Amino acid sequence: MTTQIVILAAGMGSRLGRSLPKPLTELSDGRTIMGQQFDNIHHAFGRDADVTVVVGYKLEHIMEAFPAASFVYNEQYDQTNTSKSLLRALQASGNGGVLWMNGDVVFDPEVLDRVRPLIVRDQSFVTVNTASVSDEEVKYTTSAEGYIDQLSKTVKGGLGEAVGINYVSSRDKAVLIRQLQKVGAQDYFERGIELAIERNGMLVEPLDISDLYAVEIDFAEDLERANLHV
Template sequence: MSTQVVILAAGMGSRLGRSLPKPLTQLNDGRSIMQQQFDNIEHAFGKSAQVTIVVGYKLEHIIEAFPQASFVYNEQYDQTNTSKSLLRALKASGPGGVLWMNGDVVFDPAALVRAGKMVARDQSFVSVNREKVSDEEVKYTTDAEGYIRELSKTVKGGLGEAVGINYVSRGDKAALIRQLGKVGDQDYFERGIELAIEQDKLRFEPIDISDFYAVEVDFAEDLERANLFV
């Protein structure tokens, strides 16, 4: 079965201050942020990977740039956050688990190769960087068995940062869909994961990719840092 991959790209990305959707921002190597994601997906999972992009803001530009993908439309892209974009994508997905990523992450291809081992096992996970714990980023803690316990920007005593590359297994997907439907429109998808862990006893494993680069591009300085790697 081919791997199902979702890229969340509906937002306006206004903090970066570009006229096009943020995932189409060009990197120093000539590729867009999203093109390097497509290249990384193919590197890890081959040409058979099924990629779905959640679109909203100026969607025609993304559709034109990646006609080989499938698309899910978040018509409330200017009123909702990533929880509702992911909800739409998971509802539209086929049977089986789903790997998803934020559409503004520039990352080492090897990060997906490592993650692919967990996808093959059908184990839900959150990719993390243990080297950084910034106040404005999504942080996490773990339970006694090493699985994710808390996952949000307000976590105290975080063990590291979530980098925006995640997977939900076939068996866990229905519970995550249900919880994403409950959370507020402005919640990030991580809130749905937290509730599914708390209420449905889902187990998301933290996958440490600290030895690889992964930069979420929100501001111009993030883009400068990402360009040091590509």
């Protein structure tokens, strides 16, 4: 199985207060955030996994750190959000589905083992944590059939939080690209998913990884929490 994998790493990550791009933040075990992501990818998909990194802010540092990766440039990294970075990556991808992740997520290697069956089925999904429902995080609800219904930070009565590791199937990719083209520059990619569900009937499974760790690093306390696991 050849899986196309994208890491979104174009943003400035100013909330963490570091001079380098946030994915290059060092963890307590000596690896960087993106370094542990590559380790997890290689664990699940092998050393020859097809990885594309969307870069923007201080891109040369990321390109130097991971020379074996492919790169897509979001030249408007300081004016756009993850929706437009994902759009560029999907437009540059080959045939087939795409697994993508935010470049600031520290997560258990077993997460990618768990997602493999859905990728083999070519089923679009969003990984979720049902153990926490924070106001500041992207939350979700489901339809009567169990698929994702709403997906945003403003969801009321959320069943859990989106973790930031997702997959779009080969049959859904064109629809998602169209909706990502329509959303605002400052929208997160979740808005594109939500519109594809609402307007095109895209079926997106919530994949529960609550028993595994996955920490999105926005603030110093997130980094401290992540370092308890690595």
